Amino acid sequence: MGIALKKISKSYNGQAVLKNLNLEINRGEFHVLLGPSGGGKTTILSVIAGLIRQDNGDVLIGKRNVSNLSPEKRKIGFVFQDYALFPHLTVFDNVAYGLRVKNVEESEINQKVEYYLSKVSIEKEKGKFSRQLSGGQKQRVALIRALITEPEILLLDEPMSNLDALTKETTGNELKTIQQEMGMTTVYVTHNQDEAILLGDRVSVLNHGEIEQIEAPDELFYHPKTEFVARFVGAKNILKVRIIEINQYGAVAQVNNSGLGQPVQIRVNKYPIFEKGKEINLCIHPEKISLKRENKASDVNLNRIRGKLINKTNNGNGLKATIDTNGMELHATIPKDLFDFKIHEDVWVCFAPDAPHPLCGKKCRAPEAGRRCLVTTQVDRLLGC
Amino acid sequence: MKKLSFDTAISFITGIFVCLIVLPMFALFTATSFGELINQFGSPLVLSAIAISLETSLIVVLLALCLGIPVAYLLAMKDFKGKEILDTLVDLPICMPPLVAGLALLILLGGNNKFGSMLSNCGIDLIFSKKGIIIAQLFVSMPFLIKSARGAFESINKNVTNASLTLGASKFYTFKKVLLPLAKNGIYAGMVMTWARALGEFGATSMVAGCIPLKTETMPVAIYQNAMSGELTSSIAIALLLLVFSFTSLLIFKSRVRGQTG
């Protein structure tokens, strides 16, 4: 069963949390709802489940309008943000709950519960109470408690936010496998872009009760449509530019970010929406930026901007560097072994012309093929290649 | 220097408080000999007062459960117009002087009132009967159950209730299998407080049911009657028994409240 939210709005005490929200999720899809804390993610799930009544708009499951259906009739599995296991029941009885509600034979219940317990490898904990479980175990109990009723729709509210990185990855893969086996339409809420990319068939980004972009994870990651999405998926460098020239090789843009002392010109790939004189936002992923000490002639193909390293933070296998380029801050993620700069050192910020992407819709995605640059010729250089 | 005298003052005042509580009880325990006390429990008047008190107060606890839990559920789980008013109504009997409550009940249920005469035409006489005692006790003691049960319901994680609903359970099933078991300790605590309050109830009861020995004389009423007519020993006997009851309920209450939070 697919899910469709049509013009849903919801406010609490006059404060709008969901604003005319439309969302269609296909049958069998693993859909990730990505957004910052307080963005309305839990509210959306609660509206789908019928735990919160929307002020306006309709919820469709399959072809059926369920807006007036109480939650127990919607055939939805819900894994809550805080797991919400029944504290007075053992793991076994928690998992069996949904079957007992339906008066299933006790022997069948036994068999099914054992099956699901073993599926997520927590048979050993079946006699424990939730207060005796670790976060990861609780999460798995909550998951199979929802799965055992074989819901048509599975709603997961940040189910992995309490797990360590390693467990997260294995659990995520398990979850995805189970979802594919059982084939239920799944909505997975998170504020973590890595989870979104790992799990989602499609990802929608929620900002203040509105969906800013719905896309397959790769597309979303590399082609964010708005500044908010770009920042949220980690494309932290946003350049506000004016296109000053378009030629057969690409385009030349003038960066005018506020705070920037002097406009800088960069070369970028040519996109269909580019027009001479047009103001547009470009984003660059920090991984696409490299730092150099010298301005070598062999780097002539790269954009180079002079700056000063003002901060570096350790990020596991990479270093996050912040560079001040005459009033504009740029962020770069550099592999540790390539990083030998000191704070306050002057550096060249380098990135290829294909690194910046315009923040725009689908139509402008693919850059137009430009003629290959002939770096050596003076003419090409003049043309901004 | 200053700090020391301040601390001394605090300890001194606390000492006064302890004396205030302990001395009267000490006096009660040492007023008469053990043998005489035991003798009192052979008196039909004393035994009848104990029986009436136990019977009425236990019925009150059951009635309070039946009436109080739905009200507590409503107050804890729902938002509705007039919730504030209902909430105030629950608190009212706790603050209201019991004699005033008794007087109000007496007027309502008495023969001079339309409602009262209607009841008495149907053969239901509440005034000067055990039923009257029960109503008076219920009036003053039910709020304790409602407040305690409400608190217990409110402390249950909302998502636990939601989880039950999304697993296909009806509201009633959820109430039975999730809310009641989880609110158990709070409800027990409320029952104990209700019982203790009903058992000690004097003002409203004597107003509504009078003080008819062997018929409507409860333990507190008997203490008063006997003390006033010079039968101090039987007063003391009943009083000590009441004290044992309240002490037991206090212990049960404390253990339940601990069970709820722990």
Ligand SMILES: Nc1ncnc2c1ncn2[C@@H]1O[C@H](COP(=O)(O)OP(=O)(O)OP(=O)(O)O)[C@@H](O)[C@H]1O
């Ligand atoms: N019952 C409520 N009463 C009033 N405001 C509420 C209520 N529930 C949620 N809100 C508000 O609605 C907004 C969205 O809440 P919601 O729980 O949907 O956010 P979320 O995206 O799930 O956040 P998080 O990632 O922190 O869980 C928040 O600003 C929150 O304060």
Ligand SMILES: [Mg+2]
């Ligand atoms: Mg949430």
